[in-house]
Amino acid sequence: MLDILEKAAAQNGLVTAFAVVGFIVLVSGQISRRLTFGRVHGSAIAIVIGLALAYWGGALTGGHKGLADLSLFGGIGLMGGAMLRDFAIVATAFEVQATEARKAGLIGVVSLLLGTVLPFIVGATIARAFGYSDAVSMTTIGAGAVTYIVGPVTGAALGASSDVMALSIATGLVKAIIVMVGTPMAARFLALKTPRSAMVFGGLAGTVSGVSAGLAATDRKLVPYGALVATFHTGLGCLMGPSVLFFATKALVG
Amino acid sequence: MIIYGTALLAVCHLLGIFLGDVLGHALGVKTNVGGVGIAMLLLIVARLYMQKRDILPKLTELGVEYWGAMYIPVVVAMAAQQDMVAALRGGPVAVLSAIGAVAVCAVVIAVINRAERPEEESLAVPKLHDNPLLTEAE
Numbered sequence: 001m002l003d004i005l006e007k008a009a010a011q012n013g014l015v016t017a018f019a020v021v022g023f024i025v026l027v028s029g030q031i032s033r034r035l036t037f038g039r040v041h042g043s044a045i046a047i048v049i050g051l052a053l054a055y056w057g058g059a060l061t062g063g064h065k066g067l068a069d070l071s072l073f074g075g076i077g078l079m080g081g082a083m084l085r086d087f088a089i090v091a092t093a094f095e096v097q098a099t100e101a102r103k104a105g106l107i108g109v110v111s112l113l114l115g116t117v118l119p120f121i122v123g124a125t126i127a128r129a130f131g132y133s134d135a136v137s138m139t140t141i142g143a144g145a146v147t148y149i150v151g152p153v154t155g156a157a158l159g160a161s162s163d164v165m166a167l168s169i170a171t172g173l174v175k176a177i178i179v180m181v182g183t184p185m186a187a188r189f190l191a192l193k194t195p196r197s198a199m200v201f202g203g204l205a206g207t208v209s210g211v212s213a214g215l216a217a218t219d220r221k222l223v224p225y226g227a228l229v230a231t232f233h234t235g236l237g238c239l240m241g242p243s244v245l246f247f248a249t250k251a252l253v254g
Numbered sequence: 255m256i257i258y259g260t261a262l263l264a265v266c267h268l269l270g271i272f273l274g275d276v277l278g279h280a281l282g283v284k285t286n287v288g289g290v291g292i293a294m295l296l297l298i299v300a301r302l303y304m305q306k307r308d309i310l311p312k313l314t315e316l317g318v319e320y321w322g323a324m325y326i327p328v329v330v331a332m333a334a335q336q337d338m339v340a341a342l343r344g345g346p347v348a349v350l351s352a353i354g355a356v357a358v359c360a361v362v363i364a365v366i367n368r369a370e371r372p373e374e375e376s377l378a379v380p381k382l383h384d385n386p387l388l389t390e391a392e
Contacts, residue, residue: 021327021334043326050333058339068335080331086290088328090267091321093294094301107366114362119355126351141347145355152332153290157274166336167348173333174352186360191367200366204359239291243277 006072013075020073024049041180041213047148047173054166064162082156089149093235107196108229111203116237119145119206120245123171128253135250137164141171142249143241147207148172150237157242176210183214192218195225202226206233259317266296 009016028045032038036045054066063069068077078084123145124138132138140160144151144167151168154160160168183192183205191197192215202211202225211230215223274289297318304310 021330046330047333050330053334054336055338064337066335076331076334080335085328085332088321088325090293091263091318092325093297094318118358122354123351130347145351162337170348171351178356190363197367201363204363235291235294239288243288
């Protein structure tokens with residue numbers, strides 16, 4: 001019986017992946033609601049569980065593709081692979097409302113640019129300090145400090161190694177968690193009171209999940225303003241990461 | 255038809271990746287330069303154009319929005335296939351870069367926001383999107 005079930009799951013890899021990921025998201029939603037009272041966003045917990053499962057899969061098989069190395073979960077490799085990942089990320093651009101975006105104005109653009117370049121510089125510098133001195137690894141880890149989407153998209157475009165990619169995702173993830181948990185505590189220091197201040201915050205803090213969860217825990221009214229600017233963050237980062245930022249890094253370190 | 259939306263997304267995706275490859279080739283780097291970002295810009299432009307011409311029914315939109323709402327689950331699957339064992343050997347890099355990035359940005363946010371004049375703007379709350387699929391994902 002169990003053999004037949006396992007065979008059915010392994011032969012329908014992508015369908016199994018949908019079920020497994022759905023279950024992970026369900027569990028993390030419950031953890032978010034019951035254990036953290038919504039303070040930590042469910043999607044962040046789901047990604048942490050994903051990374052933990054990747055560690056488990058890697059430790060079990062000695063492979064380099066995390067959970068996807070177990071034949072039963074091979075479909076995870078397709079679902080989270082480059083093709084579907086880029087497809088889903090492109091689709092998120094559809095929610096950007098150009099008329100609303102124009103209201104964010106110059107200050108939104110300035111904070112978006114700063115929010116992409118500053119974390120990149122910090123991330124790339126620290127990567128170099130820890131011995132990741134080639135331009136591709138520095139750019140990938142620096143891009144991870146922008147958001148956990150920009151990191152792997154940049155890394156994939158530049159052909160970074162899988163461990164650097166994982167490090168880049170981990171960087172973006174730690175950042176998103178800090179933003180989610182830290183925003184309500186730092187709200188006074190950040191002067192988060194007006195829609196404009198929320199837009200500045202959205203541009204500089206990045207990651208839609210971090211910004212919307214952080215603002216929701218601070219002041220619900222500010223959420224759309226921050227999220228509006230933050231939705232551009234990933235697109236701008238994906239545009240600048242493998243191009244301008246990579247060339248700048250390459251010019252500096254050779 | 256819902257497939258029109260998904261096909262529109264697919265065309266923008268392929269065109270963006272193609273243009274990114276062409277750009278990379280032109281710059282002599284042999285990598286894709288901003289292909290995903292270009293694809294996103296194409297999709298925004300396509301949406302504005304189709305909305306203006308009134309040829310974007312709700313069902314077509316849903317064909318794109320479904321995939322937009324799937325992005326968190328896809329990212330979870332992506333996380334589940336990373337080389338974590340190797341990443342953990344990198345250790346403090348992730349934590350230190352993240353803390354550094356957040357700290358620098360927090361200071362800049364505080365500086366910009368404190369420079370804001372106190373007069374309160376009374377704006378209506380903007381509507382991000384009308385897609386019920388996405389309220390959960392955010």
